[in-house]
Amino acid sequence: MTRRMRTKRQTPKRPVMTRSQVMSRVRDRDTKPEMRVRKALHAAGLRYRLQRKDLPGRPDIVLPSRKTVIFVHGCFWHRHPGCVRCRTPKTRQDFWIPKLEANVERDQKAAAALIEAGWKVRTIWECETERPSTIECFVAEVMATKKMTRKN
Ligand SMILES: [Zn+2]
Numbered sequence: 001m002t003r004r005m006r007t008k009r010q011t012p013k014r015p016v017m018t019r020s021q022v023m024s025r026v027r028d029r030d031t032k033p034e035m036r037v038r039k040a041l042h043a044a045g046l047r048y049r050l051q052r053k054d055l056p057g058r059p060d061i062v063l064p065s066r067k068t069v070i071f072v073h074g075c076f077w078h079r080h081p082g083c084v085r086c087r088t089p090k091t092r093q094d095f096w097i098p099k100l101e102a103n104v105e106r107d108q109k110a111a112a113a114l115i116e117a118g119w120k121v122r123t124i125w126e127c128e129t130e131r132p133s134t135i136e137c138f139v140a141e142v143m144a145t146k147k148m149t150r151k152n
Contacts, residue, residue, distance in 0.1 A: 031072070031074075032129075033072050033074070033124075033126040033129040033130075034060050034061070034072040034129075036129040036130075036135060037060075037061065037070065037072050037124055037129055037135065037138070037139075038061060040135045040136070040138075040139045041061070041063075041139055041142065044139045044140075044143055046063060046066075046139070046142065046143065047063070047065070048061045048062060048063045048070075049061075049062045049063075049064065050062070055069065055114065055119075056109070056110040056113035056114050056117075057071070057106065057107065057109075057110020057111065057113070057114065058110075059071055059110075059114070059121075060072045063142065064148075065147055065148055066120070066142065066145045066146070066147055066148060067118060067119055067120060067145075067148050068119065068120045068121075068122060068142060068145055069114055069119050069120070069121055069122070070122050070123070070124065070142070071107070071111075071121070071122070071123045071124070072123075072124055072126070072129065073107070073123055073124070073125050073126065074126045075125055075126045075127050077100070077103055078103055078104065078107055078125075079100055079103065079104050080125045080126070080127065083125065083127055085126070085127060088100065111123075120145060122138070122141070122142060124138050
């Protein structure tokens with residue numbers, strides 16, 4: 001018994017997710033943060049479409065009636081400024097830094113292309129989706145966006 005306990009103790013205290021586990025989580029289409037946003041939009045009576053592949057950056061949620069796209073960004077992958085989850089890994093920085101910088105650059109380019117095409121671009125961060133009041137504000141802002149009637 002004591003022996004068994006000792007071997008158990010030797011395992012790492014906190015099983016940290018491996019990078020591939022993190023990645024597979026991120027690749028899940030219906031990630032939790034996105035689901036939270038969708039739920040709140042739906043509850044507010046807003047109708048949306050998901051991942052329009054024809055739009056730059058493949059926005060997570062598209063509200064055609066308000067010409068609005070929503071990105072639900074993971075804090076780590078998309079580098080939420082000032083967020084604790086946005087820490088850069090200490091190991092393999094030559095791999096991570098360019099990769100993460102490329103993500104940010106891709107996001108910026110996609111947003112610019114969308115705005116150029118007349119879309120309103122809104123981003124909500126993963127950590128923000130965990131605060132109900134923040135989601136509420138976010139949804140209220142989206143609702144305040146004018147509905148598209150006809151072309152100006
Ligand atoms: Zn964050």
